[in-house]
Amino acid sequence: EVTGVIHLAGYKYAGESVKHPLLAFEQNVTGTAHLLEAMASSRVHNMVFSSSAAVYGTPDEDVVTESTGTFPESPYGQSKLVGEWLIRDQAVATGLKHTSLRYFNVVGSGSEELYDASPHNLFPLVFQALNAGKTPKIFGTDYDTEDGTCVRDYVHVADLALAHVEAARKLEAGEVLEPVYNLGSGDGVSVRQIMDAVAKATGIGFTAVEEARRPGDPARIVADGKLAARDLDWQMRHSLQQMVHSAWKASAQRG
Template sequence: MTWLITGGAGYIGAHVVRAMTGAGERAVVYDDLSSGVAARLPKGVPLVVGSTLDADRLASALAEHGITGVVHLAAKKQVGESVERPLHYYRENIEGLRILLERATAAGVGSFVLSSSAAVYGMPDVDLVTEETPCVPLSPYGETKLAGEWLVRATGRATGLSTACLRYFNVAGAASPELADTGVHNLIPMVFEKLTEHAAPRIFGDDYATPDGTCVRDYIHVTDLAEAHVAAARALRSSPGRSLTLNIGTGTGVSVREMIDRVNAVTGHDLPPVVGPRRPGDPARVVASADRITAELGWKARHDVQDMIASAWQGWLRLHPWAARDHGPERNAQDTR
């Protein structure tokens, strides 16, 4: 098969491209490069620069490269921005998906993997979030992910398209430094940024009903996440008409305070966090049940939090080499793996 990977030059997308090609699958990347980086792509992987809102460009790419499956990662993904710009998020994430599905089914594509999110669940009041946990998203971003799932599954039922909706939990780490997350919107790079500035990391609320009072989350290594895409893509190929909705997580929670302590240890810093007020909408605990994906696909996460932090730090140092001057974190990151 030949897979069109939208958003394939992004942080997660580039890992998915490498995992797919490493598994012997043929990949073509479709990316508008608004946040993606072409240099992340392996040699020999074609890049089509375009938006999912451009129906003609999509149709041309699908036909020219003989696409038989799609992995759709391209989307806007900042929760706060989605609250400020809901129309923009619905246009990019829902209308872009609708056009892509329309063009893909017209081109005879047989399999479709959607990048979804744990944001579809909102504030679940359960120890482990299963795929049956009610979805009550708290932001326009989460709403677009849930509506996107509905659209993908409805298209599958109507056309026979095989579909998989993969609900990611908190993604971190890097397969290699050049593939590291360049943004500072997730916890680990946010802590790196503070430590690099010799400033204390921030905790938003320490009065939650959790063991240490701080929020608990499920962190998944981006390499494991990429391998889950390979497993899902192959499952769809072997079972026409199949429909999957799967959590991608570890089933283990780590608190914000614990994560900051671990980042300090890996990087060689010793800056205790400062505690501020809660952020609106932050649930106390969101941890995945990963039982279904193990049963359906035989997939299970292989990397732990230490791997995530150490690999992410090496990527951070590649972009911010001065961060290593005072503490020798390159040595520390390697010694603590």
């Protein structure tokens, strides 16, 4: 009785994809093609696709909208954009109902039993360092931003999940959605601001070690989420401090 798919699977590391482009394309493009083939053969005609803000590259605007040009700067971003194209082409061919959600740095934990264990995401790397008695690192402090570190939208995983569910429900009900939505705050948070929030949430004072930039990391990506707010009840329900606190609690629960 499957009637739709929320496609979250993928190889999501921009910096690592520069080292392993074939892996990124195999997982994100070939994998999506196989999924679409399986959906067609099973007559499943609704898809919510988790895309990425990486499709924009480094935009000229301070705040991107869904009409901002797509110029990805990493194999990861390229593979996500090609995934969107595949889905749109399949929609033309089969009548697939779909939408793609372009989102940003996902942080926090929805419960203490669920934690972010990614070996490349910022929060786990910072917590791992602190738990080991080491100093967290900032990769790149010479970007053209207010404090020299990368600026991003940081969204809580539970807020993100709600938007995916709402999109799936809308498609299931036969409503027509936009082909793309940005799930962003309209504001940006720098890596250095994240470090300050972590120090506050954990009670551990530290001064981050500054290292060279990683390849494939744009200086600033912040998105306007007004369209998603209109159609998907998108809201930033968690503050930055709540995001950090929930992630830290889940990390501590892990032990």
